[in-house]
Amino acid sequence: IIKAEGVSKSYLSQVEEIIALKEANLTIEAGDFVVINGPSGSGKTTLLNLLAGIDKATKGELYINGLALSSLSDKENTLLRRDKVGLVFQSFELIPVLSAWENVEYPLLLQKVNKSERKKRVDKILKQVGLEEVKDNLPSQLSGGQKQRVAIARALVTDPKVVLADEPTASLDTKTGKGIIKLMLDLNQTKEVAFIVVTHDLAINDYAKRLLKIQDGVLKEVGIGV
Amino acid sequence: IIKAEGVSKSYLSQVEEIIALKEANLTIEAGDFVVINGPSGSGKTTLLNLLAGIDKATKGELYINGLALSSLSDKENTLLRRDKVGLVFQSFELIPVLSAWENVEYPLLLQKVNKSERKKRVDKILKQVGLEEVKDNLPSQLSGGQKQRVAIARALVTDPKVVLADEPTASLDTKTGKGIIKLMLDLNQTKEVAFIVVTHDLAINDYAKRLLKIQDGVLKEVGIGV
Ligand SMILES: Nc1ncnc2c1ncn2[C@@H]1O[C@H](COP(=O)(O)OP(=O)(O)OP(=O)(O)O)[C@@H](O)[C@H]1O
Ligand SMILES: Nc1ncnc2c1ncn2[C@@H]1O[C@H](COP(=O)(O)OP(=O)(O)OP(=O)(O)O)[C@@H](O)[C@H]1O
Numbered sequence: 161i162i163k164a165e166g167v168s169k170s171y172l173s174q175v176e177e178i179i180a181l182k183e184a185n186l187t188i189e190a191g192d193f194v195v196i197n198g199p200s201g202s203g204k205t206t207l208l209n210l211l212a213g214i215d216k217a218t219k220g221e222l223y224i225n226g227l228a229l230s231s232l233s234d235k236e237n238t239l240l241r242r243d244k245v246g247l248v249f250q251s252f253e254l255i256p257v258l259s260a261w262e263n264v265e266y267p268l269l270l271q272k273v274n275k276s277e278r279k280k281r282v283d284k285i286l287k288q289v290g291l292e293e294v295k296d297n298l299p300s301q302l303s304g305g306q307k308q309r310v311a312i313a314r315a316l317v318t319d320p321k322v323v324l325a326d327e328p329t330a331s332l333d334t335k336t337g338k339g340i341i342k343l344m345l346d347l348n349q350t351k352e353v354a355f356i357v358v359t360h361d362l363a364i365n366d367y368a369k370r371l372l373k374i375q376d377g378v379l380k381e382v383g384i385g386v
Numbered sequence: 387i388i389k390a391e392g393v394s395k396s397y398l399s400q401v402e403e404i405i406a407l408k409e410a411n412l413t414i415e416a417g418d419f420v421v422i423n424g425p426s427g428s429g430k431t432t433l434l435n436l437l438a439g440i441d442k443a444t445k446g447e448l449y450i451n452g453l454a455l456s457s458l459s460d461k462e463n464t465l466l467r468r469d470k471v472g473l474v475f476q477s478f479e480l481i482p483v484l485s486a487w488e489n490v491e492y493p494l495l496l497q498k499v500n501k502s503e504r505k506k507r508v509d510k511i512l513k514q515v516g517l518e519e520v521k522d523n524l525p526s527q528l529s530g531g532q533k534q535r536v537a538i539a540r541a542l543v544t545d546p547k548v549v550l551a552d553e554p555t556a557s558l559d560t561k562t563g564k565g566i567i568k569l570m571l572d573l574n575q576t577k578e579v580a581f582i583v584v585t586h587d588l589a590i591n592d593y594a595k596r597l598l599k600i601q602d603g604v605l606k607e608v609g610i611g612v
């Protein structure tokens with residue numbers, strides 16, 4: 161589904177070039193459950209942004225379903241990502257003027273899903289993440305963990321083939337976090353949804369089929385999973 | 387230093403009144419190290435916002451250094467908080483157009499600390515949280531964990547008597563998180579700085595002198611500490 165070949169990313173800050181990612185190679189198949197650990201500032205979010213096509217690599221090539229991202233127009237890139245990839249941002253990125261419910265509905269509106277189907281799918285996923293009671297709250301009226309669960313629900317509601325989740329349980333207590341991991345595992349096992357989960361929560365490593373570590377922008381596969 | 391007496395907080399959302407905090411009582415002394423656990427949505431951030439004086443209680447009274455917050459003008463409230471209390475927001479709340487260094491300097495500018503003293507203190511705290519290399523980056527050029535450490539540095543740079551920290555290690559890997567906890571413990575033991583730390587990270591509970599749990603807005607003291 162996703163492939164990265166020799167992908168590097170550098171940022172040009174005021175005085176120098178910071179190399180955030182160095183020659184990363186990664187191939188993700190349907191049904192994969194990949195966990196990535198690494199210290200703060202090591203390049204995890206940079207890697208996910210490139211895999212999701214929301215940032216451009218400095219060197220190397222990325223493929224989604226065999227299509228090279230560099231050969232696509234911006235519009236084609238956006239459509240491909242919208243239909244195939246679910247992304248849970250580390251900083252949630254909720255639309256402040258939309259309620260929790262409307263934030264989750266939004267990607268289905270872009271896909272022109274009909275109203276009754278939208279309602280069914282949004283109600284279901286919000287229930288699965290335990291947010292029915294606050295579904296009409298605006299992001300400013302939600303707690304940190306509730307916002308994170310809205311971001312998770314929004315990434316899952318479109319039934320993507322692959323989900324890239326950037327520290328999805330960072331703002332959740334152990335019990336609520338376990339519920340989210342179980343939801344991801346269910347989708348992985350019953351619908352073959354591939355997951356790439358960046359996390360500092362070492363309890364999630366137990367569920368990984370593949371375990372990768374990243375340090376100073378260098379990605380290494382370290383473990384064979386369950 | 388801080389006292390809450392029968393403090394309740396409710397939010398008026400579209401259809402109903404949500405009671406986020408119910409009759410909370412809490413007294414914090416110099417040198418305390420209090421940890422608060424609780425599920426997502428249970429009222430932890432609400433409690434910290436009230437203790438810090440950045441939100442108003444619906445019922446009950448709050449005291450900082452013996453002064454009732456309700457008897458203070460907004461300006462007096464702000465000055466008291468600025469000089470005595472350090473707050474690490476769950477959502478960081480960095481100023482986007484200021485660099486990491488300038489974000490940490492900002493509270494010292496408000497306190498009219500002279501330039502050379504500001505430079506000395508900002509450089510020192512940024513080094514203690516491991517951010518010297520990215521100190522000139524804007525928040526948009528920092529990783530999640532780096533932003534969190536800027537927020538921590540900013541709360542500590544004014545040498546407050548009490549620090550309220552809302553999930554200060556949520557975006558940090560285990561090793562980086564340990565370094566931050568150690569910094570807090572050092573300040574607690576050498577300078578008698580009181581800490582109230584809201585966290586889902588149960589490893590931090592081991593350092594608590596007092597342990598509180600919050601569930602559906604009800605605060606209970608559960609443990610006597612080390
Ligand atoms: N402005 C608001 N309007 C309505 N409800 C609110 C508002 N702010 C918070 N709430 C509600 O109050 C409750 C407590 O929120 P709070 O942010 O204190 O939770 P928390 O314990 O910090 O959770 P988390 O661990 O997820 O950060 C939640 O159910 C939330 O939906
Ligand atoms: N726009 C940018 N300009 C300059 N440097 C950047 C930019 N974005 C990220 N960086 C740097 O690239 C490095 C990698 O950042 P990244 O966000 O990928 O880290 P991370 O592994 O996700 O860390 P965390 O666990 O703290 O979220 C960091 O050192 C960061 O300072």
Ligand SMILES: [Mg+2]
Binds near residue numbers: 204531
């Ligand atoms: Mg990150």
Ligand SMILES: [Mg+2]
Binds near residue numbers: 304430476
């Ligand atoms: Mg909170």
